[in-house]
Amino acid sequence: MEANLEQAVKKLISDFECPTDALKHAMEDFDELRRKGLEKDDEMLAMAPAYISSVPTGEETGDFLALDLGGTNLRVCWVRLLGEGKYEMKQSKATLPREIVRNESAQPLVDFICDHIELFINENFPEKVGVPEKEFLPMGFTFSYPMSQRSIVDTTLIRWTKGFNIPEAIGLDFGSTLTQGMKDRKLPVVIEAVINDTVGTLVTRAYTSNAYNTIMGVIFGTGSNGAYIENSSDIPKLNDAGNKEKMLINIEWGASSFKSLPATRYDLLLDHDTPNPGRQMFEKRVSGMYLGELFRRALFHLIKVYNFNNGIIPPSVTDSWSLETSVLSRIVVNRSAENIKEVLRPYGIRFRDDSEALLIYDVAYCIGRRSARISSVPIASLYLTTGHAGKKADIGVDGSLVEHYPNFVGMLRDALKDVLGEDEKNISIGIAKDGSGIGAALCALQAVKEK
Ligand SMILES: Nc1ncnc2c1ncn2[C@@H]1O[C@H](COP(=O)(O)OP(=O)(O)O)[C@@H](O)[C@H]1O
Numbered sequence: 001m002e003a004n005l006e007q008a009v010k011k012l013i014s015d016f017e018c019p020t021d022a023l024k025h026a027m028e029d030f031d032e033l034r035r036k037g038l039e040k041d042d043e044m045l046a047m048a049p050a051y052i053s054s055v056p057t058g059e060e061t062g063d064f065l066a067l068d069l070g071g072t073n074l075r076v077c078w079v080r081l082l083g084e085g086k087y088e089m090k091q092s093k094a095t096l097p098r099e100i101v102r103n104e105s106a107q108p109l110v111d112f113i114c115d116h117i118e119l120f121i122n123e124n125f126p127e128k129v130g131v132p133e134k135e136f137l138p139m140g141f142t143f144s145y146p147m148s149q150r151s152i153v154d155t156t157l158i159r160w161t162k163g164f165n166i167p168e169a170i171g172l173d174f175g176s177t178l179t180q181g182m183k184d185r186k187l188p189v190v191i192e193a194v195i196n197d198t199v200g201t202l203v204t205r206a207y208t209s210n211a212y213n214t215i216m217g218v219i220f221g222t223g224s225n226g227a228y229i230e231n232s233s234d235i236p237k238l239n240d241a242g243n244k245e246k247m248l249i250n251i252e253w254g255a256s257s258f259k260s261l262p263a264t265r266y267d268l269l270l271d272h273d274t275p276n277p278g279r280q281m282f283e284k285r286v287s288g289m290y291l292g293e294l295f296r297r298a299l300f301h302l303i304k305v306y307n308f309n310n311g312i313i314p315p316s317v318t319d320s321w322s323l324e325t326s327v328l329s330r331i332v333v334n335r336s337a338e339n340i341k342e343v344l345r346p347y348g349i350r351f352r353d354d355s356e357a358l359l360i361y362d363v364a365y366c367i368g369r370r371s372a373r374i375s376s377v378p379i380a381s382l383y384l385t386t387g388h389a390g391k392k393a394d395i396g397v398d399g400s401l402v403e404h405y406p407n408f409v410g411m412l413r414d415a416l417k418d419v420l421g422e423d424e425k426n427i428s429i430g431i432a433k434d435g436s437g438i439g440a441a442l443c444a445l446q447a448v449k450e451k
């Protein structure tokens with residue numbers, strides 16, 4: 001193995017290191033960004049009030065449709081809340097086609113969504129076809145993009161993130177755009193609530209866990225973001241809290257940028273190849289859409305400059321975004337030469353010897369570890385600065401990255417231990433399975449109650 005390959009990998013790994021004092025500085029930066037976002041709009045963090053003022057007790061009951069528009073998937077769900085933190089759910093899932101989410105017009109996306117709602121209704125509620133408006137099915141809509149809200153259903157799309165790029169939809173109320181599409185199709189559905197998926201994850205965790213101290217909902221999926229519960233009196237920009245003492249906030253922390261956590265060359269190259277260059281810098285180091293691409297760029301650098309893989313660019317991963325983060329998960333699950341050789345063989349990657357294979361393992365590993373360490377910053381900052389320091393607190397998490405990346409929560413806890421010390425033991429972290437769907441149903445229920 002060429003010595004300079006080993007040096008190059010050691011350098012790369014040190015570039016991906018996030019020392020604890022850098023994380024602590026970033027926590028201070030985050031707190032400043034949070035407070036600025038609460039003071040006024042158009043700051044780096046949207047800090048968008050969700051117009052949800054309480055968390056479920058677990059005793060809620062009712063039947064709702066739920067629609068979840070994420071970064072990768074569209075899910076249509078039927079949710080039956082049974083009380084006692086229990087529910088039944090039936091859901092359909094479809095991958096969002098690239099040409100629909102990157103389009104001059106929003107109509108193909110609206111048609112795609114309505115097609116799937118129509119299919120779901122014809123299969124599950126044929127009796128609802130053609131009913132009068134008062135018998136429409138109530139639906140909660142989880143819209144996983146930065147939006148400002150004036151109420152639980154009145155929203156304005158601030159910008160697209162992840163892989164979406166539909167310019168004409170920016171500045172509009174996507175919920176009402178969808179409502180018009182459903183009306184054109186005569187679909188018997190009424191949207192009662194529009195929520196962010198982090199808000200859905202928080203309320204779902206509160207409903208299903210009898211922890212009674214859920215303080216945050218966090219997503220590690222295609223993108224990354226968090227929601228928490230703020231005192232309405234601590235939100236200067238909030239004009240009308242509707243005399244509610246508490247307000248759930250969609251932070252939009254994916255947009256964070258921390259001076260103390262500088263970008264690597266791979267981050268900068270990746271950023272130029274996205275529909276939103278210069279934005280979502282936190283998310284582009286943390287979430288599922290990006291980790292596989294970072295690894296691909298690191299491999300290319302080692303191939304081009306250090307003659308790894310005999311200088312051969314593998315045809316199957318020549319294009320940007322052609323290496324899924326699930327490949328990283330399969331690599332890091334087991335630090336052995338044979339495992340990484342097996343996982344990367346289909347991608348045309350060959351190794352001179354076992355020690356070279358283990359070097360490339362270490363490249364994969366440090367990308368995922370950095371994601372988990374950076375993720376501790378907003379979580380630790382919120383824990384300390386919003387009145388929970390020293391107390392037990394519960395966090396709901398959801399998303400395929402946190403669900404499937406080996407030991408993601410473990411690495412996150414290690415980082416929380418580094419920055420919080422003993423307090424880390426006070427924090428429970430649990431998967432809020434189906435957070436988007438259940439959360440949308442719970443918020444639709446609250447909206448109907450408050451009507
Ligand atoms: N096994 C896996 N390991 C790591 N990441 C994964 C895995 N499977 C899917 N992902 C990533 O998770 C993201 C999809 O997250 P998910 O929560 O399922 O969808 P959405 O973001 O649409 O809600 C994608 O970026 C994908 O690359």
Ligand SMILES: O=P(O)(O)OC[C@H]1O[C@@H](O)[C@H](O)[C@@H](O)[C@@H]1O
Nearest residue numbers: 070071144145161221222223225
């Ligand atoms: O569930 P997903 O698609 O991974 O979304 C996670 C986050 O992705 C970010 O890009 C969005 O701005 C957030 O609103 C969202 O919560």
